[in-house]
Amino acid sequence: MNEVRIAPMTMAHIPEVLVIEQASSVQPWTVGMFADELEHSDTRTYNVGLIHGVLVGFSGVLIQVGEAHITNVAVDPAHRRRGIARVLMLHTLRSAIAHRATAATLEVRASNTGAQRLYHQFGFVPAGVRPGYYADGEGAVIMWAEDVSADTYRSRLDSIAVLTERVSS
Numbered sequence: 001m002n003e004v005r006i007a008p009m010t011m012a013h014i015p016e017v018l019v020i021e022q023a024s025s026v027q028p029w030t031v032g033m034f035a036d037e038l039e040h041s042d043t044r045t046y047n048v049g050l051i052h053g054v055l056v057g058f059s060g061v062l063i064q065v066g067e068a069h070i071t072n073v074a075v076d077p078a079h080r081r082r083g084i085a086r087v088l089m090l091h092t093l094r095s096a097i098a099h100r101a102t103a104a105t106l107e108v109r110a111s112n113t114g115a116q117r118l119y120h121q122f123g124f125v126p127a128g129v130r131p132g133y134y135a136d137g138e139g140a141v142i143m144w145a146e147d148v149s150a151d152t153y154r155s156r157l158d159s160i161a162v163l164t165e166r167v168s169s
């Protein structure tokens with residue numbers, strides 16, 4: 001059993017991040033978009049997941065006026081359904097709470113029920129739909145997790161952390 005290690009994303013990670021991004025998104029972010037996010041580290045936190053030094057996933061969050069906006073989460077297709085996104089989300093949300101976020105939100109494709117399930121585990125619930133949000137015309141489901149700074153939410157994350165101890169490569 002090999003644990004995924006979480007580390008802050010740096011510019012040096014971007015080539016590997018791009019490979020996963022391109023395998024994961026219909027409209028992949030560019031190198032410039034990732035670099036721009038990393039340059040704004042005062043309001044953004046990006047992490048990578050590494051197994052034996054190999055980058056297997058990443059996640060990002062933008063924190064503004066107490067709201068954490070999950071901007072991107074992706075895992076190498078060859079490493080999916082092993083709990084890696086769960087570990088990434090756990091670190092991302094704990095980081096957001098440490099940066100005084102009190103609520104978290106994200107947009108997810110209406111058809112992306114796998115990701116919606118992942119987010120549901122972290123207390124995100126659908127709060128609305130934005131029709132035609134994506135360039136290909138698909139709508140986005142807006143999800144929110146409220147009161148993430150409350151003790152009950154921290155306990156929820158602690159329970160998820162127990163699950164993540166089983167993550168293997």
Ligand SMILES: CC(C)(COP(=O)(O)OP(=O)(O)OC[C@H]1O[C@@H](n2cnc3c(N)ncnc32)[C@H](O)[C@@H]1OP(=O)(O)O)[C@@H](O)C(=O)NCCC(=O)NCCS
Nearest residue numbers: 024073074075080081082083084085086108114115117118
């Ligand atoms: C969504 C994504 C990040 C999930 O990564 P992952 O490492 O495979 O997810 P995990 O193994 O941590 O899954 C955690 C839970 O999420 C849910 N889940 C994740 N992927 C799922 C899928 N394809 N189908 C159903 N449920 C899924 C399950 O409840 C899972 O728990 P379980 O395996 O114990 O049942 C990955 O599929 C991906 O990179 N997709 C393309 C990019 C993307 O859609 N990002 C989200 C944009 S909003």
